[in-house]
Amino acid sequence: MVLLDEQRESHQKTWRQKMTLLRHTHAGEVKDREALVINPAKTCQPIGAMYAALGIHGCLPHSHGSQGCCSYHRSTLTRHYKDPVMASTSSFTEGTAVFGGQANLLTAIQTIFSVYDPKIIAIHTTCLSETIGDDMVQISKKAFDEGKVPDGKLIIYANTPSYVGTHVTGYANMLKGIVRGLCKSSGTKGEHAAILPGWVEPSDMREIKRLLKVMGVPYVMFPDTDGVFDAPMTGKHVFYPKGGTKIEDIATGGDAKHSFALGRVAAALGSEELQKQCEVEGDVLDLPIGIAATDRFIEALRKVYGFAVPESITDERGKLVDLLSDMEQYLWGKKVAIFGDPDQLIALTEFLGTMGMVVRHIVTGTEGNYIRDRLAEINPDANIKTGGDMYTLHQWMKNEPVDLLIGNTYGKYIARDEDVPFLRSGFPIIDRQGHQHFPTVGYMGGIRLVEQILNLLMDRIDRDVEEHKMELQM
Ligand code: SF4
Numbered sequence: 001m002v003l004l005d006e007q008r009e010s011h012q013k014t015w016r017q018k019m020t021l022l023r024h025t026h027a028g029e030v031k032d033r034e035a036l037v038i039n040p041a042k043t044c045q046p047i048g049a050m051y052a053a054l055g056i057h058g059c060l061p062h063s064h065g066s067q068g069c070c071s072y073h074r075s076t077l078t079r080h081y082k083d084p085v086m087a088s089t090s091s092f093t094e095g096t097a098v099f100g101g102q103a104n105l106l107t108a109i110q111t112i113f114s115v116y117d118p119k120i121i122a123i124h125t126t127c128l129s130e131t132i133g134d135d136m137v138q139i140s141k142k143a144f145d146e147g148k149v150p151d152g153k154l155i156i157y158a159n160t161p162s163y164v165g166t167h168v169t170g171y172a173n174m175l176k177g178i179v180r181g182l183c184k185s186s187g188t189k190g191e192h193a194a195i196l197p198g199w200v201e202p203s204d205m206r207e208i209k210r211l212l213k214v215m216g217v218p219y220v221m222f223p224d225t226d227g228v229f230d231a232p233m234t235g236k237h238v239f240y241p242k243g244g245t246k247i248e249d250i251a252t253g254g255d256a257k258h259s260f261a262l263g264r265v266a267a268a269l270g271s272e273e274l275q276k277q278c279e280v281e282g283d284v285l286d287l288p289i290g291i292a293a294t295d296r297f298i299e300a301l302r303k304v305y306g307f308a309v310p311e312s313i314t315d316e317r318g319k320l321v322d323l324l325s326d327m328e329q330y331l332w333g334k335k336v337a338i339f340g341d342p343d344q345l346i347a348l349t350e351f352l353g354t355m356g357m358v359v360r361h362i363v364t365g366t367e368g369n370y371i372r373d374r375l376a377e378i379n380p381d382a383n384i385k386t387g388g389d390m391y392t393l394h395q396w397m398k399n400e401p402v403d404l405l406i407g408n409t410y411g412k413y414i415a416r417d418e419d420v421p422f423l424r425s426g427f428p429i430i431d432r433q434g435h436q437h438f439p440t441v442g443y444m445g446g447i448r449l450v451e452q453i454l455n456l457l458m459d460r461i462d463r464d465v466e467e468h469k470m471e472l473q474m
Contacts, residue, residue, distance in 0.1 A: 042365025048170030053122030055223020065126025156181030198263025263343030290351025340426030
């Protein structure tokens with residue numbers, strides 16, 4: 001296959017002529033910017049807290065801040081999942097900003113339980129309530145003391161100021177809040193595993209549960225958004241979807257034999273809290289995306305539970321290996337730029353390497369030495385930026401073009417400007433479908449990822465190849 005340079009140039013010229021408003025940068029010197037972020041590769045903490053909270057059955061997330069924050073968080077999740085997202089707000093006004101949000105929150109708690117009847121309210125703070133200094137421990141206690149929380153109902157909370165962190169750290173903080181508020185130790189350990197997934201799609205959570213079932217591992221998983229963000233259309237409005245982990249099941253996490261946190265950045269805080277509060281030992285693993293990371297997940301389970309890996313799982317692995325070896329010629333040596341959330345980037349960078357692809361540029365909006373060190377360990381030659389933005393990524397791509405861009409929907413402008421195939425992956429994806437239904441974790445998820453990447457690269461060959469070299473069989 002030989003691509004015609006003139007053809008490629010002609011395509012790019014056509015795009016470029018059309019791209020005036022959407023071109024955000026030009027090739028040139030990349031400068032370190034401390035005080036300016038241009039097109040951040042992240043969203044805000046409470047979105048992650050809201051997503052984690054909705055993985056508890058019968059939970060109403062509550063945003064302790066202004067209505068605008070809550071609307072933004074809900075609409076971002078709704079745009080990604082195309083499903084309504086229920087949440088309440090303390091509805092701050094100018095007066096609240098001066099006098100504090102306690103009165104609003106106490107009224108909200110009473111109203112929510114009497115009108116919407118959730119089993120639990122998961123409160124997360126916002127920039128404003130954190131700046132005021134509202135104390136969630138004290139206000140929650142006051143709510144119980146004043147009888148605003150009916151018998152059998154619960155409140156948990158997480159501090160999620162969004163002038164630090166990202167939606168991923170917001171998820172991590174709420175997961176810690178779930179463990180702190182709900183996991184109980186009875187003093188007798190059970191046989192089950194506590195599975196703490198990082199921020200992955202409902203489809204991924206479903207796939208992780210399927211793998212556990214096939215391997216015969218007893219488990220409780222929390223949070224679990226399977227059946228929440230991908231609930232079937234029944235013609236009836238249901239305020240609380242049937243999915244989500246039940247509170248009584250989460251409580252048993254405190255008696256788990258072992259915990260498995262999947263994704264250090266999003267899930268390790270939860271497993272540390274479980275260790276501290278209930279003395280549950282655990283492993284913190286990468287997200288099981290790709291062959292090596294899925295191998296490590298299964299091996300970690302096998303070490304604790306001592307099972308022989310079922311033949312069906314070995315077969316799934318074999319199918320993924322077969323696909324990669326059949327299609328290696330299309331993948332080998334292709335350059336990739338990738339941006340998004342750290343746990344996904346770590347696992348994907350490793351998997352792309354397994355495919356023979358060369359990851360050249362990696363940007364995440366989330367900060368952290370661990371993220372940078374782990375990415376550099378997997379791929380020492382790539383440009384890596386944590387706490388970075390998409391402007392930097394675009395500059396890198398102009399200076400060193402790639403064959404494939406992977407990231408959330410906001411990458412489409414860069415992909416169009418650079419005329420590069422674009423795989424939508426991560427959060428948010430608001431212009432394509434499938435992420436809530438088809439997993440990318442496990443070996444079967446790996447097959448889907450390879451299929452998506454191959455389709456993009458092959459479509460590009462079909463588009464650009466000289467007419468007389470067009471292949472039917474690929
Ligand atoms: S960044 Fe802060 S103020 Fe803005 S929506 Fe998020 S929580 Fe609200």
